[in-house]
Amino acid sequence: MNSTAAILIIGDEILSGRTQDTNTNYIARQLSALGIDLKEVRVVGDVEAEIVAALNALRARYDFVFTTGGIGPTHDDITADSIAKAFGVGIGYHPEAYAMLEARYGKEKFNEARKRMARVPDGGALVKNAVSAAPGFRLGNVFVMAGVPSVMRAMMEEIAVALPRGTPVTSVTVSARAPEGDIAAGLEAVQKNFPSVAIGSYPFHDAQGFGAQLVARGRDANEVEQTVRAIEAMLAQLGAASTRV
């Protein structure tokens, strides 16, 4: 059985539309490659009660939860405190984080605001990264990462090393030159013959007309290949051009 995961994106800037979230997509692709099944994503604002409620729902249900956002030095960064509250544990300066940040900034510049970045819930283990001196942390099955994409990615790389690997999904995409409505019945028949492979259909429209990207996903590469061949045969029978992409 593959492990399961959820992502919790924390930030008013996503909900206001000011910022286009790209962290979800990055983490999703990393998890796919590792063979960990991402089951759910939630986005909540910078509100402690909302973070606590969402985190507790997700960490109870999935093997791993990845959060991004809210671990900087400013007053609106409330993630570490919210995580401590969700777990019902205390929070204080983590000696190693404190030392790392002090070394980075020097004693004079290591002010109260920057010291906030050394605050880690009791029992938390640091997630270091190559980009920023401010670490993320892991507490239980929850990984707490920065919201800035370059820092989040560096943290995710660090985390990925220690995650259990499952069977990665094999995904093959066939681009079909036919409207979805023409191929839907044939596609459903293929799906019924290969129940362990998930077939998704994503329509598109371009200068040449309507088409659909047909995506076959499964853990058994051989079964996925058989499914794709059945899709290709079905398309050929309907006179629809197709290419693997």
Add this chain to the structure above:
Amino acid sequence: MNSTAAILIIGDEILSGRTQDTNTNYIARQLSALGIDLKEVRVVGDVEAEIVAALNALRARYDFVFTTGGIGPTHDDITADSIAKAFGVGIGYHPEAYAMLEARYGKEKFNEARKRMARVPDGGALVKNAVSAAPGFRLGNVFVMAGVPSVMRAMMEEIAVALPRGTPVTSVTVSARAPEGDIAAGLEAVQKNFPSVAIGSYPFHDAQGFGAQLVARGRDANEVEQTVRAIEAMLAQLGAASTRV
């Protein structure tokens, strides 16, 4: 009081990382402009029980829920049925949707798969759009839209006309040429003086060094302006250059 809203994104392709979701950001910006407060976003896969559970949680809690994805003609499009199940109502062909789609495709091409797109939960009202003959629908406080961005946007434009307007948030961004850690204490002091304005700080790093986008958001434009002036004065005192962006 402004209305509240949530978004439910339905689709395996988002969770697998195959597709970067952009619908959330578009809807978020539309809602901001209307003065409707987006409070939460969830992404779930093409799994009926997950869609039902998420939808029922969100529609009970917020004034409006906007869903995208899963209303096409193929077997993996299960949103309409899932919505009917969540509301505990039946589902069948909506006469007007059926007529629209039949007119679009012609009798021969209007096959069983395409007829699926005319299926609407009992009591649902159509959401037409300028791009596709296949409509979305509204049931209670839930708006069900396509996942294809161009179609979703056309549906959202149609929906926006009928949504209640609140007080749009005034948002002013000041770009500060200083590391977050240097300005955090001053920023927190400003925040304490203007509690009804939310100040967010979003760090960046470019060729000129570290900086932060400081965003002041509130319903009272005058208070936002006062807040921004206080931020600018604080930055000037610290010798940090700033520009409104």
